[in-house]
Amino acid sequence: MIYLDGNSLGPLPKSVDSALSSMVTDQWGAHLIKGWNVDDWMGQPMRVGNMIGKLVGAPEGSITMGDTLSVKVYQALSAGVQMRPDRKVILSDSGNFPSDLYMAQGLIAQLDQGHELRVVEPDDVMDAITDEVAVVMITQVDYRSGAVHDMAAMTAKAQAAGAVMIWDLAHSAGAVPVDLAGCGCEFAVGCTYKYLNGGPGAPAFIYVRPYVIEDIKPALSGWLGHDAPFAFDLDYRPAMGIERMRVGTPPVLQLTALESALAVWDGVEMADVRAASVRLTELFISEVEARCPELTLFSPRDPAHRGSQVSFAHAEGYAVMQALIARDVIGDFRAPNLIRFGFTPLYIDDADVTGAVDVLADILDNRVWDDPKYMAKSRVT
Incomplete structure (x- = not known):
């Protein structure tokens, strides 16, 4: 996962x-x-x-x-x-x-x-x-x-x-x-x-x-x-x-x-966590925009104005996220059209970022999300 x-x-x-x-x-x-x-x-x-x-x-x-x-x-x-x-x-x-x-x-x-x-x-x-x-x-x-x-x-x-x-x-x-x-x-x-x-x-x-x-x-x-x-x-x-x-x-x-x-x-400095978070979110945005052009960045582009999460917009964002979750890439959806990802450097690294984008690109390129099972809304999104 x-x-x-x-x-x-x-x-x-x-x-x-x-x-x-x-x-x-x-x-x-x-x-x-x-x-x-x-x-x-x-x-x-x-x-x-x-x-x-x-x-x-x-x-x-x-x-x-x-x-x-x-x-x-x-x-x-x-x-x-x-x-x-x-x-x-x-x-x-x-x-x-x-x-x-x-x-x-x-x-x-x-x-x-x-x-x-x-x-x-x-x-x-x-x-x-x-x-x-x-x-x-x-x-x-x-x-x-x-x-x-x-x-x-x-x-x-x-x-x-x-x-x-x-x-x-x-x-x-x-x-x-x-x-x-x-x-x-x-x-x-x-x-x-x-x-x-x-x-x-x-x-x-x-x-x-x-x-x-x-x-x-x-x-x-x-x-x-x-x-x-x-x-x-x-x-x-x-x-x-x-x-x-x-x-x-x-x-x-x-x-x-x-x-x-x-x-x-204990012993963890928030400045170090923040630096790692910025590096991970910058990598994610760069990879997604290069490989998933149908997604639109909704989060601030400047990392100084962005927390430790990144959201992209897609007309079928809910289905896209459900397809990701089915492939064990876990983010979440926020209405009306946002797929949201959190970056937590205590346990997430560069390989997780690039691996997630690999799956996301495949889901979008092959319209994997376009399946009725991914359209059915659950109580928690």
Whole structure:
């Protein structure tokens, strides 16, 4: 298999099987409820958050884990709106992942205070940041094209206009260098099942800039975000620091898989990963354009403006991708007509790139995709 879909779901790291087995047998099996203390399950969200922090330029104690990315988006967005009570506009772009926009729509409906979700084209975001905007919520790397927003410049523009900045790092963490502390944004969120290889359903993370955390009143005031959960107070009192962004019981099995997967990054520099990613994506684009002229590049041509994924357009993109998958070249499809490929240098090399293009060229040259079995839509594309 040539796996070019690590931007959607990373593969199983070799260490995870034994780590999960040990957790089930030696911790859960042997210790039962004692594991919360003996094995420090309670401290796992912070411990794993600090591991992710090293990859995204966040200081220790500023990231916690748990729940899904959509929940973390809701937490950050609701906190951001609270921080600017005199403003009513949430600004995002049409390249944002739809779930982020859905969460904004749901929050606005729930608040019922006249807020507006203003969605503009990606290239128009900077000009749309005005003194009306309460929160700017942007995914750094566009999930369709891989186009990259300038995190530092946009954060500076938002803050100069008095807005709160939220970054979604779903397609950034583990793919491109990120400096959360350096850019100064108030919030960032991200998932861990893509480039971080945490497994299907792996928990999300949330970052809050340390200087604002003590002012946040969490909308999802869950038990484990309480300052003293085992005091069992009837009234909520937020925990000190990032732990106030915890909600429910942490998913220990999933966090154990993720913690083991993150150990792969020990000693790995993101600058080296980025350099390798650029080399692989440049090779792929060059080979595809030379051998598959009916495909049209949809991603930015300049690698400085492109993440670690490449998308090409084809009128029958879904069928083309299904034919590729049938030949064990795994990418994915994004409506309406994009075939998308992720490049993950921890386990993809030049031979994988050229091998994938060999298969893609054969499928297009011989119209292999033009078969009813490749036209039938599956639930997940």
